[in-house]
Amino acid sequence: MKKRVILLFVILSCILGGFIYKYLNQSYSALELGITEIKNPHDQDQDGICDSDDLVISAREYLFSGVTYKSAYYAGGYPNDHHGVCTDVIIQALLNSGYDLKTMMDEDIASDPKVYSIDIPDPNIDFRRVKNQQIFFERHAQKLTTELKNPADFQSGDIIVYDQHIGICSDLRNKEGFPFLLHFLPNGPKENNALSQKKIVGHYRFP
Numbered sequence: 652m653k654k655r656v657i658l659l660f661v662i663l664s665c666i667l668g669g670f671i672y673k674y675l676n677q678s679y680s681a682l683e684l685g686i687t688e689i690k691n692p693h694d695q696d697q698d699g700i701c702d703s704d705d706l707v708i709s710a711r712e713y714l715f716s717g718v719t720y721k722s723a724y725y726a727g728g729y730p731n732d733h734h735g736v737c738t739d740v741i742i743q744a745l746l747n748s749g750y751d752l753k754t755m756m757d758e759d760i761a762s763d764p765k766v767y768s769i770d771i772p773d774p775n776i777d778f779r780r781v782k783n784q785q786i787f788f789e790r791h792a793q794k795l796t797t798e799l800k801n802p803a804d805f806q807s808g809d810i811i812v813y814d815q816h817i818g819i820c821s822d823l824r825n826k827e828g829f830p831f832l833l834h835f836l837p838n839g840p841k842e843n844n845a846l847s848q849k850k851i852v853g854h855y856r857f858p
Contacts, residue, residue, distance in 0.1 A: 678823035696749030706808040709747035714840035792857035802828030812853030
């Protein structure tokens, strides 16, 4: 009898948890919420998709391609075993949109390593570190507000930096109008209502 009660409690908890998760992650489009979308009309890779949309599509495709989370060092820089970390979302989204972030960061670090607090540059890993990506975007992207006051300040494709974490704004939004976050956590890839779960330390629009 006691085992049945415990089992029933577990089942009900799972069901309730599912409803809560679904409620917290109910999504809307900018159009549904009456929020003006700002799109970057440039199409770097000339695939017929503007850069803003391409970043979101590419980030989503990468995250849900079956890749699993693992932090490791790779000769050549890019993971070759279908693993990755949060910074790889940014790298792959930009790469599949026509921007070679590795090359751009390698050149920027080599030109001024002191800005990155790097003594000896290592192209195999430098471009995959959150702090280095943030420094690069501070230097080469549009800097935007980190205050969650106006949902329209946050657009799909924007890059969001936290302490030791980074992600991309989705084209899906929560009921308040703020974008979902496309990001990679140790427990797996996410596209969820997580923009405000940690303090934002950087917000960028690239290019």
